[in-house]
Amino acid sequence: MMLTKSDKPTLIGLLQYAAETNPEGLCISMDGHQRSFSELFQGALTRAKCLVNLGAQKGDKVGILMPNSIEYLEIFYGAMLVGCVPVTINNRYKVAELKYVLSHGDVKFLFTSAATETNFLNTLKEAFTDLNLTQSSQELADAPVLEKVYVVEDAPHPQxxxxxxxxNMGGDGFTPPSxxxxxxxxxxxxxxxxANPKACCLSHRSVVGNGFAQAARWQMTAQDRMYDxxxxxxxSTILPLTASMCVMASLFATRYFNVDEAIETFINDDITIGFIAFPTLTNEIINHPKFDGAALSSIRLVNNVAPVSTLEIYDQSFEHGVGVSAYGMTEAGGVICYGDVEDSLEKRLNTCGKPFPGIEVRIADPENPSNVFGTNQKGEIQIRGYCLFEGYYxxxxxxxNAMIDDGWYRSGDLGALDNEGxxxxxxxxxxxxxIGGENVAALEIESHINTHPAVVLxxxxxxxxxxxxxxxxxxxxAVPGASVSSxxxxxYCKGQISNFKIPRYVVFLTEWPMSATKIQKFKLKSFDLGEKLTS
Structure with a gap:
């Protein structure tokens, strides 16, 4: 009998159930390394015992600053098994951000890496000049809660x-807290x-609930093999992994995205679901010389978030896979709606699907958030339901400031609900x-320019x-090799969009300023714009 959302499982409870019910089933595959549900749970249990023997208690914060790895997941789930709270740390954070996160987040145990391609130790040492890299015990003036630092990969010192x-695993006795x-x-x-990043506190209820909802929306089974x-x-990885565990499906991850390896994974591992999600990655895949959407017969679904014209290209590229989109944010447990595999092409291209059962969405006036709009009216998306975070730590x-009366969360996003929801x-x-007193959505201009045949994004x-x-x-x-000018x-914009909306500056680039997965638009404003154009 399968667990369901109504059983109210925790994330670690979900893994434990899969380990007991389907111990040999493939849970995670990454760059040639595989773990069954049982093996991943045992790895988490080992790390949980070590944490307990080091004095970890329920509620302690366990920071993880590492590239994707099996050890990352063992630490993540192991901390939860003890009742500790993992703090997942963005690998792109620099000195000021790391200093803030470790201090504000009250991280007590930190796990990191000194692998060649990372610069974590140098950044940490610059952030905390009193960091001692010859022993695990620490006494840092600017992070007084931090007691232990462990370097999981390529440690500079044995201790x-x-x-x-x-x-520190010690004896066999271990009783997980409630x-x-x-x-x-x-x-x-x-x-x-x-500003400083905000610390979103996410409950088991939120993430597990969305995991079950994702699995149901996509009709996932234990036979699915998801690439992420x-x-x-x-x-964008924690939620798909949770959805996979809900039905005991397999997740294929990687340390870092590499388009050559991605193509090989799709071809050789019979991937059924592509959780690529972002155009910067999907474009690399479909433009790769070895990509053949017609040959990828195992693919049944591909998830992406992009403008309509781009989604249409993706839907055509994966000939056997249904393309769907999504809407969500960290504060709402990752995603609150996906397109349905049975939705029409028009709905899958032009909407993000319907909100999951148990999640309410309404559209309101962003200037007066209590003024709720009707169907097909553009306004701020507000969310209420089991999925919402427990607050900023x-x-x-x-x-x-993020909430209004009766438990509604203000997303800061603009959207609309049609008469079908x-x-x-x-x-x-x-x-x-x-522009000249007129409100113009950046997305409106982007959506048109993205249809130019020489434009990738x-x-x-x-x-x-x-x-x-x-x-x-x-x-x-621009498309590699394409000839296109400002x-x-x-x-291309003339006669298609209003004159006042036509860009006055056009800048071509080959690399975007990125957070983990999103383009950081605010950084674009500091780029050299060149000369102003007239339309």
Whole structure:
């Protein structure tokens, strides 16, 4: 008998149930390394025993600053088994961000890596000059809660190594504390833009509930094999892994995305679900010389978040797979709706699907959030239900600002609900440009420019202008080898979108400023825009 959402399992309870029910079933495959459900649970149990013997108690924070690895997941689930709260740390964080996260997050145990391609130890040492890399015990002035640091990969000294940590396993006796589905499962820091990242406290109820909902929406079974190349510190991997565990399906992950390896995984591992999610990765895959969508007969579903014109290309590229989109955020347990495998093409391209059962969505006036709009009206997306976070850790003011009466969360996103309950995402509320007094959504301009045959992806930001207060600047990643100029883009816009919406600056680039998975638009504003164009 399978577990269900009504059983109110915890994340670690979900893994334990899979380990007991389907011990030999493949849970995770990564770069040639595989773990069954039983093996992953036993690895987590080993690390849980070590944490207990080091004095870990329920509620202690366990930071993980590592690339994707089997050990990452063992630490993640092992901490939860003890009742500790894992703190997943963005690998891209630099000195100021790491200093803030470890201090504000009250991290007591930190696991990190000194692998050649990482720079974690140097960054940590710059953030905390009193960090001692010859022993695990620490006394840091700017992170007084931090007691232990362990370097899981390529430790610079034996007494700070993973082997030193695992030597603490001790005896066999271990009684896990009682953990409720309403307890905080882990803390995930949002990417942040210009301010410090916010620490989202996510309950087991939120993530497990969304995992069951995802599995049901996509009609997942134990035979599914999902490819997900995204980082473990992000909900775009934690939630799909949870959904896979709900039905005992297998997840195929990777340390870092590599398009050659991605193609081989699709071909050789009979992948049924592609959780690629972001255009920067999907474009690499479908433009690869070895990609043959017609030959990938095992693919039945591919998830991406992109403009309609781009989603249409993806849907055509994976000939055997149904393309779906999604809408969500960390504060709502990752995702609150996906497209359904049985939805029409029009619904799958133009909407994010219907909200999961148990989650309410309404559209309201962003300037007056209590003023609720009707169907097909554009406004701010508000969310209520089991999926919502437990608040921002040690930031009551930010938590209160994110909520309004009766438990509604303000997303800051613009959207609309149609008369069938399908949700459309229409851009960020604060991603609106004010051009000559007119409100213009950046997404509206991007959606048109993205249809240009020489454009892979475009991003629009507002820049100050003496006459109009603000004008559009577009940043473009062109198709490799394509010949396209700034004037070509301007000409493509003429007669198709209003003159005042046509970008006055066109910048071509080959690499985007990224957080873990998203383009950081605020950084684009500091780029050299070149000369202003006229339309």
């Amino acid at each position: 700070i190594s993973d082997a030193d940590f695992l030597a 953990v409720s589905s309403d307890d905080v499962a882990f803390i995930m820091f949002t990417s942040g833009t210009t 190349p995204l980082p473990f510190f992000h909900m 040690k930031d009551e003011e930010a938590t209160q 399908y949700l459309s995402y229409l851009g960020r509320w604060k991603d609106m440009l004010k 475009s991003q629009v930001v507002g820049v100050a202008d003496d006459r109009l207060d603000e004008v559009a600047a577009v940043f473009i990643e 004037q070509d883009i301007i000409d």
